[in-house]
Amino acid sequence: MNRHYLAVATIAVSTLGFSGCTSHHQASKEQLSDTGATVMASQDSHSVHQPKWSYKGSTGTEYWGDVEGASTCKTGKQQSPINITKVTASSAASPIIDYAQSTDIRINDNGHTVVYTPTTENNTIMLDNERYVLKQFHYHTPSEHQFGSQNYPGEIHFVHANSKGNLAVVGVMLKIGEANDMLRVLLNGTEIITQNDDEFTANDVDLSTLAPVMATFYHYSGSLTTPPCSEKVQWYVSKQPLTLTSDQFKIMSNLYEGNNRPIQPQGSRKVEQLSN
Numbered sequence: 001m002n003r004h005y006l007a008v009a010t011i012a013v014s015t016l017g018f019s020g021c022t023s024h025h026q027a028s029k030e031q032l033s034d035t036g037a038t039v040m041a042s043q044d045s046h047s048v049h050q051p052k053w054s055y056k057g058s059t060g061t062e063y064w065g066d067v068e069g070a071s072t073c074k075t076g077k078q079q080s081p082i083n084i085t086k087v088t089a090s091s092a093a094s095p096i097i098d099y100a101q102s103t104d105i106r107i108n109d110n111g112h113t114v115v116y117t118p119t120t121e122n123n124t125i126m127l128d129n130e131r132y133v134l135k136q137f138h139y140h141t142p143s144e145h146q147f148g149s150q151n152y153p154g155e156i157h158f159v160h161a162n163s164k165g166n167l168a169v170v171g172v173m174l175k176i177g178e179a180n181d182m183l184r185v186l187l188n189g190t191e192i193i194t195q196n197d198d199e200f201t202a203n204d205v206d207l208s209t210l211a212p213v214m215a216t217f218y219h220y221s222g223s224l225t226t227p228p229c230s231e232k233v234q235w236y237v238s239k240q241p242l243t244l245t246s247d248q249f250k251i252m253s254n255l256y257e258g259n260n261r262p263i264q265p266q267g268s269r270k271v272e273q274l275s276n
Ligand SMILES: [Zn+2]
Pocket: 138, 139, 140, 157, 225
């Protein structure tokens, strides 16, 4: 059974264009408003998801350029993900990660991945003295980026935006190994939404433990890896992976497996290696 079609869409449609469900939700909200009815979050969160794009078949990755507003997926020249093979040493500064020790995180399933949304804005990274706030993170299995043509079992994307709406995404590979305590809390919540098709909030998650893991980054200019594939993303892919146990990983891959966009041409883009 393909879980994508069992999944319910949720109200957490980000303003960043990450969800393919945006227009669906806007339409249902407008309809409700037209009747003068109050827009109920619960009604919205239980709408049945109708994917306009997917990773396979007639709505798969090769057709994303035909999705309304997503022609860049086909015509873009700075698309993501890429295969990272050759890197250029750089003296540019690494992102400085300043994640909080305690954050409440809303967990929901948007029909393409599980989205983890902090309820506060106190998780930030600094890039060239500019503050980017962590808006959400989500995962892909297997990884989207490759290192030397190799995929990892999974990849988490931490999506940050500055006040102008520019995006900086930190990608971290997932590797099977030691248990990850930070992920444990989130994965418990992920199991709960899997069983109940609902939203769940994990309290007091310590995201600060991630910072020490990420010391060296591969940086390049790229795009969203989902429609509309907008080319407004500065990518920072951590050289060091996060480890988690195979049981922890199974919770993720049971819900989504194969939600990775294929590798895109690098073109003339350079990948810089940044270290603190
Ligand atoms: Zn992603």
